[in-house]
Amino acid sequence: MDADKMRAEFEKWADSKCMSLTRIRWDNGTISDYAYTATFDAWQVWQAAYAAGRMAEQREAEEWSKAVNQRWI
Numbered sequence: 001m002d003a004d005k006m007r008a009e010f011e012k013w014a015d016s017k018c019m020s021l022t023r024i025r026w027d028n029g030t031i032s033d034y035a036y037t038a039t040f041d042a043w044q045v046w047q048a049a050y051a052a053g054r055m056a057e058q059r060e061a062e063e064w065s066k067a068v069n070q071r072w073i
Contacts, residue, residue: 001050010046014039 001009011021019039024032034040 006047006050007043010043013046014042 014021019042020034020036021039022035024035026032034043
């Protein structure tokens with residue numbers, strides 16, 4: 001999943017929880033992370049949970065592959 005899609009899913013969830021999605025816009029026009037600590041923290045946890053889930057899926061696939069290969073050796 002790319003970052004834009006992940007952020008869109010997060011914002012849909014956060015909006016359903018009535019979290020503020022206000023982001024900081026700097027003078028040079030760049031947009032930073034969320035202005036409210038609760039939203040910023042939730043976004044950090046969301047990304048970490050996604051990464052952990054991806055690693056678990058990868059480990060599961062590797063273990064399954066080893067089990068299948070051992071069965072046929």
